[in-house]
Amino acid sequence: MGLLTLDRDSSVPLPEQIYRSTRRAILDGRLALGGRLPSSRSLATGLGVSRNTVNAAYELLMAEGMIEVRPGSAPRVVDGGEGVGDLPGELLPQVSASEPALSARGQAMASNPWGASGRRRGGRLEPGTPALDCFPQDAWARALRRAARRLKGPELFYDRIPGYEPLREVLASYLVEERGLRASAERIIVLPSTQAALFMLASALTDPGDCVWLEDPGYLGARAAFQAAGLEIRPMPVDDEGADPRRVPDGPAPRLVYVTPSHQYPFGMRMPLHRRLMMLERVRACGGLVVEDDYDSEFLFEGRPLAAMQGLGGEGDTVYLGTFSKTMLPGLRVAYMVVPPALAAPLARVQRVTGTFANVATQAALAEFIESGHYRAHLRRIREVYAQRGRGLAEALRARLGNRIVAADPVGGVQIAVRFNMPCDDKAVARRVNERAFGVAALSAYALSAKASGLVIGFAALRDGEAETCAEAVADALDRETGNAPAGHGVA
Numbered sequence: 330m331g332l333l334t335l336d337r338d339s340s341v342p343l344p345e346q347i348y349r350s351t352r353r354a355i356l357d358g359r360l361a362l363g364g365r366l367p368s369s370r371s372l373a374t375g376l377g378v379s380r381n382t383v384n385a386a387y388e389l390l391m392a393e394g395m396i397e398v399r400p401g402s403a404p405r406v407v408d409g410g411e412g413v414g415d416l417p418g419e420l421l422p423q424v425s426a427s428e429p430a431l432s433a434r435g436q437a438m439a440s441n442p443w444g445a446s447g448r449r450r451g452g453r454l455e456p457g458t459p460a461l462d463c464f465p466q467d468a469w470a471r472a473l474r475r476a477a478r479r480l481k482g483p484e485l486f487y488d489r490i491p492g493y494e495p496l497r498e499v500l501a502s503y504l505v506e507e508r509g510l511r512a513s514a515e516r517i518i519v520l521p522s523t524q525a526a527l528f529m530l531a532s533a534l535t536d537p538g539d540c541v542w543l544e545d546p547g548y549l550g551a552r553a554a555f556q557a558a559g560l561e562i563r564p565m566p567v568d569d570e571g572a573d574p575r576r577v578p579d580g581p582a583p584r585l586v587y588v589t590p591s592h593q594y595p596f597g598m599r600m601p602l603h604r605r606l607m608m609l610e611r612v613r614a615c616g617g618l619v620v621e622d623d624y625d626s627e628f629l630f631e632g633r634p635l636a637a638m639q640g641l642g643g644e645g646d647t648v649y650l651g652t653f654s655k656t657m658l659p660g661l662r663v664a665y666m667v668v669p670p671a672l673a674a675p676l677a678r679v680q681r682v683t684g685t686f687a688n689v690a691t692q693a694a695l696a697e698f699i700e701s702g703h704y705r706a707h708l709r710r711i712r713e714v715y716a717q718r719g720r721g722l723a724e725a726l727r728a729r730l731g732n733r734i735v736a737a738d739p740v741g742g743v744q745i746a747v748r749f750n751m752p753c754d755d756k757a758v759a760r761r762v763n764e765r766a767f768g769v770a771a772l773s774a775y776a777l778s779a780k781a782s783g784l785v786i787g788f789a790a791l792r793d794g795e796a797e798t799c800a801e802a803v804a805d806a807l808d809r810e811t812g813n814a815p816a817g818h819g820v821a
Contacts, residue, residue, distance in 0.1 A: 335376060343378055347386035355395055355406055363408030366396060438557040452768025453790070454799055456595070456744040459655050460718075460790045463711045468703050469657075469694065476693035491677045492519030492665070493692035499699045500651075500665060508626065509636030510649060512667050518676055519692060521662040523624065523652045524550050525685040530585065530620060530648060530666075531558035533679045540581040544572045546775035548594045548622065551587045560584075564777035567593060571600035574611040582615040590638050591626035595746045595775050595785045597739055599635060609642045618669075619647040625655045627708050629741040630716035645669040653695065655743055656708060663687045663695060711789075718791040719745060725796035729804050734783070743789040746772060747803070748782065753810050755782045761806035767799060 333350045335343060354360045367375065369383040376383070387404060390396045398404045431439060491497070497514035504510040520526050527550060535541065537559030543551055545564030555562050563583070566576040571593045574586070588608065590600035600608070612619050621638045639649040652664035664687075668676055680686070698704050719739040726736045726747060735748040749755060756771040762784070763769060772783035784803065788796075807813075 333372075333376060335378070343382050344385035344389070347372075347376070347383060348389040351386065351390060352393070352395060360406050362406055364406050366404040366406065368403055434557070434559070437559065440553070440556060450768065452763055452766055453795065454722075454787045455768030456770055456785045456787045457655070458768075458787045458790055459658060459743060460711065460714065461658070462790070463707075463714055464658055465703065465707050468707075469698065472694040472698045472701075472703070473690065475697060476690050480690060480693055489689070490681050490686060491673075492517060492687065493689055493696060496692045496696035496699075499696045503699060504637075504649075504651070504667065508623065509640040510667060511640055511644065512649075516667050516670060516673050517665055518668060518673070518680060519663065519665045519687045520680070520685050521664065521687050522654065522659075523622065523650050523664045524554065525683075526650050526664060526666045527551055527554035527587075527620070528557065529676065529679060529683060529685060531555055531560060532683075533676060534618065534672075535560055535584045539584045542574065542577055542583045542586040542617075543777065544588060544593065545777045545779045546595060546772065546781050547572075547587070547777075548589065548624075549775060551620075551622070552777075555585075555587075562777065564779065566779060567596060567598075569598060570604045571598055572608070573604070574608055583612070583617040585620050586612045586617050587620045587622065588638070589622045589624065591623050591635065592628075592740075592742050594622075594624065595744065595772065597737075597742055597746060599740065602635065602641075605635075605638050605641060609638060609646055613642070613646060618645075620650065621647050622650045624650070624652055625742045627656050628712060628715055628743065630712065630719070631740055639667060645671060648672075656704075656711075657695075661691050661695075663691055715743060715789050718796075719788045722786065722788040722791055722796045722799065725800040726803065729797070729800035730807070733807065734803075739788070744785055744787045747784045747786060748772065749784075749807070751807075751811065753782065753807065755784060758803070758806045758810050759784055761809060762799075762802045765798075765802045767802060769799075769803075 333347060335346050337343075339346065341349075351360070351366070360366070366372075366387075369380050369387060373380045373383045387396065387398060391398060394407055396404050397407055494514065496519060497517040500517055501512040501514045504512045518526075520529070531541075531554050535558060538561060540561045540563055541555050542565045543555065543562050544567055546567060547565075552562065561581070563577055563580060565572045565574060565586070565588075567573070571590055572588050586608070588600070590605055590608075592599060609619065619638060619642070623637055626637070637649060639647040646669075648669070649667040650664070651666070653661055654664065657663075695704075716739075719742075723736045723738045723745055726734060730736075733750055735750065736745060739745050749758075755773050759769050759771040768787070770785045772781045772785055775781065775785070786799065
């Protein structure tokens with residue numbers, strides 16, 4: 330059969346190659362329905378293989394109903410009866426020249442708002458990245474081992490979807506005590522990430538075309554989740570006190586309002602009490618729901634933390650988001666949200682449909698890690714380390730770049746926003762800096778309509794001497810981008 334060729338260097342077995350080639354020839358019409366095939370003996374001779382090899386391929390085709398083999402007669406392509414013979418020739422699958430493509434919704438979900446930031450994934454000083462050298466490996470390993478031995482029964486199956494009950498109870502106590510929340514275990518839903526929480530909220534609480542308010546500049550992950558859900562995003566300008574809902578242009582009432590009041594992303598200011606109360610009142614009057622992302626409130630380097638907005642409003646005003654990605658490690662894949670009582674059961678059912686469950690062994694280990702006091706001790710240690718590293722980076726940037734930038738000492742968090750005092754393409758600057766294996770991001774990428782130019786630089790994982798190296802890379806990139814580089818000055 331001239332339609333068959335074999336690749337003897339391929340990892341695909343010869344019977345499988347014969348089966349695939351014959352099947353494709355039948356489906357695309359090169360072998361006619363009812364047509365004869367070579368006997369196993371003649372095909373084996375023609376291909377230079379054993380009869381057993383051909384028989385194995387023919388048996389696969391017979392099992393699919395593609396061919397029939399009767400004693401004393403040559404094999405034939407099935408024509409009529411079961412199998413491929415049921416299909417008229419014009420309806421047989423054809424070889425398509427086109428590739429599978431995403432739907433419009435899939436394209437929105439796959440869009441990458443981070444791509445426009447010039448950021449290099451995995452680069453040094455990437456925003457949002459905690460310090461691996463500060464992670465308590467031994468204590469965490471012991472907690473994991475104990476959790477693995479202790480887990481049994483219902484916790485290992487499907488009836489604990491909103492989260493491991495002991496972790497939800499420990500979290501509720503911690504959040505009431507440390508953040509002033511209205512929290513109970515029944516209102517906590519544990520998920521793999523804040524991004525999963527944002528996508529779930531956007532999918533379950535809004536319909537395509539609904540309006541949401543987003544800080545401007547603001548967190549790209551929230552923008553991505555809202556865009557994927559087909560929502561109309563209206564920018565909420567940010568000033569020295571954080572997001573200001575009074576400055577949102579007139580338009581449809583928002584279903585969701587996303588804010589980072591404890592440490593605005595990416596600028597880092599804290600929203601004072603009067604602005605928080607005004608925000609709650611404004612959103613309540615619109616009939617919307619505040620989504621409060623408290624992503625790194627544990628890292629406050631000076632002063633006393635303000636209570637979370639969720640504890641200031643009514644029972645149904647706010648969804649509170651928290652994560653262990655910054656305080657522990659992103660790879661643990663544990664975040665959570667505290668939802669209004671009326672939404673707890675419905676969102677748990679949505680969670681079942683979406684399959685966004687967090688690993689139960691990790692949840693059990695976290696419950697013990699918090700309850701034993703290891704978590705608070707870890708936070709105390711990294712606050713001091715991160716404060717030192719953040720201030721060191723800000724000082725190095727100011728010393729090297731002077732009045733070309735604004736870089737205040739961070740009051741918390743794991744990244745710093747550096748603003749440029751000169752017109753330039755900050756995305757090009759970010760790309761130039763990242764040619765030196767950094768992972769900084771352009772500040773303008775976080776803006777919807779606001780004017781912002783600068784860089785967002787992580788500092789939690791800063792190593793000795795790296796602050797000065799980063800400052801030199803930024804100065805060099807600015808010089809090259811603005812045309813001020815001295816002759817012969819290139820990338821190291």
